[in-house]
Amino acid sequence: MANVERILQEIITSLKSTYGHEFFNSLNLQLSKHIGADYTFIARLNKKTNTSKTISLVAKGKLAENFEYSLKDTPCADISDDSLCIFPQGICELYPDDQLLQDMNIEGYVGTPLRDSQGNMMGIVVALHEKKIENPDFAVTLFELFSGRISAEIERTEREQELQELTKTLEDKVKERTQELSQAIDRLKQTQQEVLAKEKMASLGALVAGVAHEINSPLGVAILSGSMIDETAKEINGKIIDQSLSKQELQTGLANIKQSITALNFNLQRAAKLVDNFKQVAIDRNTDDIRQFTFSSWLDSLLSSLMPMLKKNNISLQMHLPEQPTTITTCPSKLAQVISNLVINAVIHGFPEKANLVDKKLTFTLTEHKQRIILSIADNGIGIENELIKHLFEPFYTTKRGQGSTGLGLSIVRNILTGALRGSIDITSQVDQGTKFTISLPKKIEANSITEIEEA
Ligand SMILES: Nc1ncnc2c1ncn2[C@@H]1O[C@H](COP(=O)(O)OP(=O)(O)O)[C@@H](O)[C@H]1O
Ligand SMILES: [Mg+2]
Incomplete structure (x- = not known):
């Protein structure tokens, strides 16, 4: 008994912190050594193909290359039927069709089934002897002692492998998706540029x-x-x-x-x-240049270029400007884009032709407040329903899709105002009364700050 204890101790020590293949090989080497078998192997069964594939094979005390074999006509097939197999001698006569046993000249055979956590047969541990087995019980005892541990390790490594494959597939998927996404983003950026250019x-x-x-x-x-x-x-x-x-x-x-x-x-x-x-x-x-200019005369120039459009639509301009000319330092190109967008919107959306409106007015009111100027542009057109107002500044929101509108105008206007011009925009509107956009701008923004803001 003391001997068995020593052997068990040795086996257990040899297995310390080993996993997977190392575990199977260490254990197999120990089993082969203590049983004194010529061949020992741990094999995984494949019920579908009725084959068995060794996970670890020890031949004459040394690890050997794994192999796969058919279970047909072998004693292993009988273990697979779930019973322990012990043939101390004469195995070749019992299984005359097992070519491998014949070729290897095997005499004695001990095999134990391995069961998975559900109790199903999943593999076998086998010892083959070229001579009669003197003490088959000892081999059976050792096999039975370790079969549970072997099964658990097989299951664990297989789960681990599945997990690795899954992780790999996931990683590949993520990579693929990321690439698709970045391509989509590139396309979007390009489209955005094109649309922005179109709007401009x-x-x-x-x-x-x-x-x-x-x-x-x-x-x-x-x-x-x-x-x-x-x-x-x-x-x-x-x-x-x-x-x-x-x-x-x-x-x-x-x-x-x-x-x-x-x-x-x-x-x-x-x-x-x-x-x-x-x-x-x-x-x-x-240009994106910031310069100082007199607001009212600058506005005059800008509006004179929009005048024909207003005249054509019978819209009259009302100007409420302070008596003292207001000087501002800002980026005129951006401000012009904002104002012409709002005027064009008033013409197209505020005074649509089919509404047959009369006495159409567009009123500009400029006031100063501390270091800011407040400019409102009000039309007495059809107005906007309350629920829609919150969507107006969203990119691509338009009520005239398919009629040449992009729905980007107000989103660009707000971006320019809150970004480059450091201002803000507000809207009030009432159906059948009209719409008023109010923009607030600092009287002076510092040169270079536009590029800084845009890069930020
Ligand atoms: N002055 C206005 N009066 C009525 N509706 C307006 C006015 N300005 C803008 N809108 C509404 O806001 C929507 C979004 O405007 P905008 O962003 O410039 O896009 P777009 O002009 O391409 O439609 C318009 O489709 C329209 O419904
Ligand atoms: Mg527009």
Whole structure:
């Protein structure tokens, strides 16, 4: 007994902190040594294929390469039927069709089933002897002692492997998804850029169309005045040639010419001023520069380019500006984008054509409050329902989808205001009464702060 105790002690010591393959191999080496078998192996069964695959194989005291074999006609198949198998001798005669036993010249056989935690057969531990087994009971005892531990370890390693595979699959999935996501984000960024550019172009387009239209009328008058001068000069010239020009006719002719020249000059100057204004607005729109300017005259220039659109829609402008001109230091390109967006929105959404509104007014009110200016732009159009107001500033929110609207206007307006311009925007609206946007801006923002803010 003392001997058995010593052997058990040795086996247990050898297994200390071993797991998986190391555990199976250490235990197998110990079993083989103490049983004195020529071959010992621990094998995992595969019921579906009726095969068995060794997890650890010891041949003549040394670890050997694992192999898989068919259970058909083998004593292992009988263990698989769940019973202990002990054949101290003559195994080859009992299993004449087991080629492996024949080839290896095996005489004695001891096998014990391994059961999983549900009690199902999952494997076997086997000892093969080339000679008759003298003490098969000892081998059986050892096998039975350790079979539970072996089964538990097989289950554990298999779970661990499953878990590793699962983790790997998950990691791969996460990688794949992350890549998909980052591609989606890239595409989104690109689309965003395109949409932003489109929105910018759209408001610039409205300005260009407005300016072209606005310049057209003074140029028309100028051309007309030019041909009037031409005609009058020809008429006078003809009369000089046939010597029929009276003093009265000359005076009337000259007065006509003078009047036409006045009109010509006036209208050419007006056209030049418009071009000038537009140039300013256009330059402003293409730079992020902060500069100091007089708000009211700057607003005039901006509005003159929007005027044709307002006129075409019979919208009159009401201006409530302080008597003292207000000087501000801010980024005019961004401010112009904000104001033209709000004006265009009023025209399109506040005064839709199909509403057939009359006495349409757009009122600008500018006040100063401490170091800020407060500008409100109010239309007396159709207004907005209360529940919708909270969505207006959301990107892509529009009530005119499919009609050329992107729904980005107000979201850009708010971004510009709260970001680059360091201001804020508020809205009040009542159905059938109109909508008022109120923007508040610092009178002065520091140069360079725009880039800083945008990068932050
Ligand atoms: N002055 C206004 N009067 C009535 N509705 C307005 C006015 N301004 C904006 N809206 C509403 O807010 C929505 C969002 O505006 P915006 O962000 O500029 O997008 P978009 O002009 O492309 O529709 C509009 O679709 C419209 O329903
Ligand atoms: Mg808009």
